[in-house]
Amino acid sequence: MRVSRRRVRAIFRKELREYRRTGSIVTAMVVFPLIFLVQPLVVTLTLPASTTDELGHQHLLLYMLAIPALVPAALAAYAVVGERQQGTLEPVLTTPIRREELLLGKALAALVPSVGISYVVYAFFLACVELFARPAMAAALLRGPDILAQLLFTPLIATLSIWVGIGISARSSDPRVAQQLGLLASLPSVAVTSLIAFNGIHATLGLALGLAAALLVLDTLGWRISSATLDRERLISGYR
């Protein structure tokens, strides 16, 4: 299957323009990650020095992987059903665009800002820890493998969350229901990363590589499966 970069780019640019001009989307994308930033920041900056050893055995940074899981979920869940409700999907589907191209453009448009925001929040968190936390605390938190895992898993988790959201959106008839289901469906990845962060699951290199490989496979399958769920004829004609 040939994917037209021009068509994907056209959807991608259109989506980003719409995000930029929709105040509620910008606000949600900025405020949501802050909620996940405040708690670890307060904990890190207020914990007594005696807890440093205990922290050394945890992977607190991974807790913040909830950000790439949750930030794009609502955007992705709105992607198809929202456009359908606005009446803007019908003209798009009457062009020669393939459904794979349409969904890829939408997914990239949700992925880029979500990953960008996640990285900015991590960077801000790391800078705060480096500047304001006790040196022993900073050393316990700022470990190379954790930061590397953070950088690696952020796009993988965000992509999975996006494909799940888009898949739900393609089959829904109400954007609100789709958004709620999208958020719910992104919770399992939050649960897994939280369990690893708090040592509920013991983090090893093998586990990290295994999870990364599994996410990569799921991300690729997600594109195919979401595309298959988008029934072009039903969306144009309105018939179920």
Place this chain on the structure above:
Amino acid sequence: MPESPGLYLRLSVAENLECFAGLYEAPDPADGIDRALRAVNLVDRAHDVCGTLSKGLRQRVALARALLCDPEVLFLDEPTSGLDPAVARDVHELIAALGRRGVTIFLTTHRLEEAERLCDRVAILNTTLRTIGRPDELRERLFARTLTVRTVVPLADPGDVFAGLPAVDGWRQGDPATYLLAVSDPAVAAPAVTRALVEAGADVLSITRSHHSLEEVYLELIDRDEAGAGR
């Protein structure tokens, strides 16, 4: 082009068209957008946000969007739905201009005067396809050819005046001084009727060929369908 313009209301006219030029993979998007905007007289509104445009202007943007791929065939679904008469007239002129440029247009409409004005051929659907043809053919198929004669005062003996005239198959009285003549050939009947009226000393107001609108054609078909179903 769907019934609802379906524009991205937060984007400008040019940005909407830019997106669709990309989707159609237009070879020269800037030129294509410029030509489409010129075709619908919207060049000066290119940078307006679509959400700020009136319904008529949005419809024109949707038409420009449909023209981006330089179509040979265009499907228009209720293009003037919800538009006021002045804006609808503008859209009609655009559609007529496209037709003159050689674009084949399939127009779906409930406004029969719109179909009458714009369409070379008309298909009437009532659950199924009921009839198809040029508007004049449909009229002739459904209605007998008639001449309408109006005089200043009622004729003393209309039967005597209209009897035996060439191409006149029969007559009936409408209003007191109006007569509807069933004719086989109006070009033969009209001069003969005129001469007969003058010879009878009638003061003639008008002799016109009766014109049935497409709406009458449609209603006649529906009536026949209902009569057929009632049998």
